[in-house]
Amino acid sequence: MALSTGFTRLFGVRHPIGLAPMGGSAGGALAAAVSRGGGLGMVGGGDREWLDRELPIVAADGDRPWGVGFLTWAVTSAVVEHALEYGPSAVMLSFGDPAPFVKVIQEAGAALIIQVTDLEEARQAVDLGADVIVAQGTEAGGHGARRGRSTLPFVPVVVDLAGPVPVLAAGGIADGRGVAAVLALGAAGALVGTRFQATVEALVDPAVVNAIVEGRGGDTERSVVLDIVRGSAWPGKYTARTLGHPYLDRWRGREDELVGDPLARRDYQNDVERGVIPPLPVWAGEGFDLVADVPSAADLVADLAAQAEVALDRAGRS
Structure with missing residues (x-):
């Protein structure tokens, strides 16, 4: 059975x-x-130095579609335009107002992918002419909506709203059964993050892979605790899902106090420098119970698809 969808x-x-497009690891x-x-495949966005190092690698790897993703609240038009010079098939925008970047992406001939975390963002994505919409549930690793919705109820609502626009589901999908589930919900596919961090090609510290x-x-x-102590400028609408961390235990429930504590960030940096805590949080979604090995990413894609076909066939027969 071929899993042909609007996305494929x-x-x-x-x-x-x-x-x-996970920053730093994709x-x-x-x-x-x-x-x-x-x-x-989509490269996580970054500054020009990162783009000039990473985009040529994927651009030179055969005549296959690929993309690049950006944090909309943090990127500039100049950086997006620079990335487009490498000829990506798609540009994905997440977390913030995508409107300022739509025209340049469309004029370059790249598909516009917009990730949404609530229905207001989904309506805006449709109005802006997104070619693909990613509906992210709160199970996702890394950043997402503070008051978002779980993947299972959120995806079909976005599918209904988007009409003919293909919708990818994101959040907590780590094996082929998850892919099959979101296809059954009407999604045209799955956007997978945490599972791909535990692959041979991911730019992830071995200790992080082991933790996953x-x-x-x-x-x-x-939580927002780790953004605060790291001095990260993420908008307040978004929190981050990570593995447990000593600073979460120290400051949980005292976020307002943490914001006003001038020594907290200094303590955090000192602890990083002394090796007491890891240099970066482990961004991880709820689905990583299902991660048990570290394959090549190409093999993982094929395995996820094969597992999804089996799951859909089994569901159809039952």
């Missing part, structure tokens, strides 16, 4: 699976491997 037909890919090699495996493989989804929590 739009990009000419074999499988309805996309790589979440580099050119990972994106290229996902595209090589039949999905849509050995951890459990129940060990994660969504």
Whole structure:
């Protein structure tokens, strides 16, 4: 059974699976491997130095579709325009107002992918002419809406709102059963993040990979604490899902006090420098109970698709 959807037909890919453009870990090699495996690989956005290092890797890896994603609240038009010079098939915008960047992306001939975390954002994405909408549930690792909705109820509502526009589901999807589930909800595919961090090509510290493989989804929590102590300028609308962390234990429930504490960020940096805590939080979604190995990303795409076909066939027979 071929899993042909509006997403696979739009990009000419074999499988309805996309790589979440995770900053710092979704580099050119990972994106290229996902595209090589039949999905849509996307590089996490960054500054020009990062783009000039990572985008040539995926751009040179055969004539396959690939994309790049940006944090809309943090990126500039100049950086988006620079990325477009490498000829991506798609540009994904997340977390913030995508409107200022739509025209330049469309004029470059790249597909416009907009990630949404609530229905207001979904309506805006439709109005702006998004070619693909990503509906992100709160199970997702990394940042998401503070008052968002779970993937299961959120995705079909966005599918109904989007009409003919393909919708990818994101949040807590880590195996083929999850892909099958969101296809059954009407999505045209899945955007997968945490699972791809535990792959050979991901730019992830081995200690982080080990934490993902050995951890459990129940060990994660969504919070603003780590953004505050790291001095990160994320808008207040968004919190981050990470693995447990000493600073979460120290400041949980005292976020307002933390904001006003001038020593907290200094203590955090000192602890990082002394090796007491890891240099970066472990961004991880609730689905990583299902992560048990570290395959190549190309093989993982094929495995996810095959598992999804089996799950859909089993559901149809039952």
